[in-house]
Amino acid sequence: MAINPVPDHVPSEMVRDFSLFTSPGMAPTPNGDPHAAVACVHAGPPIFYSPCNTRGGRGTWVITRARDQRRVLQDTETFSSHRSIFSSALGENWPMIPLELDPPAHGVFRSLLNPLLSPKRVMVLEPAVRERAITLIDRIAASGTSCDVMKDFAFPFTVSIFLRLLGLPDHRLDTFVGWAKDLLHGDDVKRPAAARTIVAFIDELATKRRKEPVDDFMTFIVQAQVGGRRLTEEEVRGIGVLVFVAGLDTVAAAIGFGLAYLARNLKDQELLRREPDRIMLAAEELLRAYPTVQIIRVATKDIDFEGAPIRKGDYVSCATMIANRDPAEFECPNTVDLAREENRHAAFGYGPHRCLGSHLARREIVIGLEEWLARIPAFRIKKATAPITSGGHVFGLENLILDWS
Amino acid sequence: MRIIVHKAKCQGHARCSAQAPDVFKLDDEGYILPGDIEVAEGEQRLASRGARSCPERALELDRTPAARG
Numbered sequence: 001m002a003i004n005p006v007p008d009h010v011p012s013e014m015v016r017d018f019s020l021f022t023s024p025g026m027a028p029t030p031n032g033d034p035h036a037a038v039a040c041v042h043a044g045p046p047i048f049y050s051p052c053n054t055r056g057g058r059g060t061w062v063i064t065r066a067r068d069q070r071r072v073l074q075d076t077e078t079f080s081s082h083r084s085i086f087s088s089a090l091g092e093n094w095p096m097i098p099l100e101l102d103p104p105a106h107g108v109f110r111s112l113l114n115p116l117l118s119p120k121r122v123m124v125l126e127p128a129v130r131e132r133a134i135t136l137i138d139r140i141a142a143s144g145t146s147c148d149v150m151k152d153f154a155f156p157f158t159v160s161i162f163l164r165l166l167g168l169p170d171h172r173l174d175t176f177v178g179w180a181k182d183l184l185h186g187d188d189v190k191r192p193a194a195a196r197t198i199v200a201f202i203d204e205l206a207t208k209r210r211k212e213p214v215d216d217f218m219t220f221i222v223q224a225q226v227g228g229r230r231l232t233e234e235e236v237r238g239i240g241v242l243v244f245v246a247g248l249d250t251v252a253a254a255i256g257f258g259l260a261y262l263a264r265n266l267k268d269q270e271l272l273r274r275e276p277d278r279i280m281l282a283a284e285e286l287l288r289a290y291p292t293v294q295i296i297r298v299a300t301k302d303i304d305f306e307g308a309p310i311r312k313g314d315y316v317s318c319a320t321m322i323a324n325r326d327p328a329e330f331e332c333p334n335t336v337d338l339a340r341e342e343n344r345h346a347a348f349g350y351g352p353h354r355c356l357g358s359h360l361a362r363r364e365i366v367i368g369l370e371e372w373l374a375r376i377p378a379f380r381i382k383k384a385t386a387p388i389t390s391g392g393h394v395f396g397l398e399n400l401i402l403d404w405s
Numbered sequence: 406m407r408i409i410v411h412k413a414k415c416q417g418h419a420r421c422s423a424q425a426p427d428v429f430k431l432d433d434e435g436y437i438l439p440g441d442i443e444v445a446e447g448e449q450r451l452a453s454r455g456a457r458s459c460p461e462r463a464l465e466l467d468r469t470p471a472a473r474g
Contacts, residue, residue: 070460070461070462074414074461111434114417114433114434114435114436115433115434118417118431118433118434118435119419119422119423119431119435120431120433120435280423284420284458341454341457341458342457342458343458344420344457344458344459344460344462345460346460348418348460350416350460350461351416351461352416354416354417354418354460358418359419359435
């Protein structure tokens with residue numbers, strides 16, 4: 001990994017040896033707890049500079065307090081999200097939409113897409129989501145007393161919901177999971193290759209739906225209008241790629257981290273099984289304790305922020321897993337309290353770019369937990385196995401072997 | 406009790422309406438409708454929970470005597 005030198009304007013006393021990619025506990029670790037590992041930053045200053053805090057080895061400022069992350073992510077004029085993070089891996093420069101657009105262009109596309117993933121729309125999708133969860137879990141329950149939750153439930157569940165949303169057949173599920181894994185966790189050869197495959201796939205799907213419209217997400221996009229015109233091919237691609245990238249890994253990881261917690265905390269597990277009405281609130285607490293995404297912004301101008309000389313072009317990291325362990329925002333932030341009421345967690349970010357899929361993600365997580373607990377008796381991590389966790393841009397869980405024999 | 410709605414800060418998390426759907430009404434995109442909210446006697450606990458779960462701090466509890474009145 002190339003490490004850029006610390007820029008001259010960064011005072012040396014503000015540089016800290018911390019990184020979501022290279023700090024202890026961030027590499028794939030059996031029985032790891034990467035969320036607890038990053039919470040240690042709260043012993044330090046509210047903002048510092050990390051010399052190597054992106055996949056490409058770039059330095060970023062790190063904002064630790066929830067209050068300050070809220071300020072950064074709400075202020076899109078000063079902190080832009082236009083980074084072309086996906087297309088730059090291909091040596092190109094087009095935004096994922098709406099994530100990598102700033103207002104006012106952002107609002108136009110956001111308003112176009114919001115109704116497709118609104119709380120109301122998600123209520124319509126709910127029966128199909130629940131049916132999918134039940135089918136998968138029944139199959140697991142019928143075939144033994146142990147399984148790998150990630151491989152057998154979390155990924156097939158979340159990816160098939162996503163495929164249905166896009167109007168794609170289930171039989172391609174393994175292919176998509178493979179692309180997503182290569183893209184998010186692959187090496188320098190696999191990642192751009194996966195990115196190219198995904199772009200070609202989205203382009204082809206858009207062409208197909210233009211010719212033969214059906215009732216699905218991509219047809220809606222290719223037929224949609226903004227400001228009295230159809231979307232350009234690049235805009236359609238930007239939306240398609242974002243939906244693909246954002247929907248694949250994150251919800252599966254959230255379900256995995258949640259079930260891993262319950263497997264290690266049998267009292268909480270039994271409480272939720274006995275009183276399923278508590279699951280909705282509990283899911284918010286699990287999202288607070290185990291969020292998955294680091295959000296990065298680019299400064300559009302020089303600004304002194306809480307004593308830090310942020311200069312135009314600097315990267316600013318707002319890691320949700322850091323905000324969510326801020327003792328100034330949450331009482332006993334390192335304790336999982338499934339009945340926590342005051343819970344303004346940042347798992348889906350703050351500001352206008354709040355995760356567009358958050359309502360669907362929440363329903364999937366809640367339904368996944370409800371149906372799992374209703375169908376699988378008291379479960380633990382299987383003896384002599386260890387869930388492998390990892391840090392990075394998106395925190396993840398490679399495997400989770402549960403046992404209920 | 407009254408809830409002051411800072412509409413411009415709402416980003417559509419919908420945490421409020423998940424807690425108290427009868428108190429917090431959303432538009433078709435999932436964002437809060439404009440205008441402060443007078444909370445009925447029986448709904449105060451849920452309404453307060455909803456307001457206190459807003460990640461953007463867009464909902465402010467107003468418990469001044471006038472608001473209670």
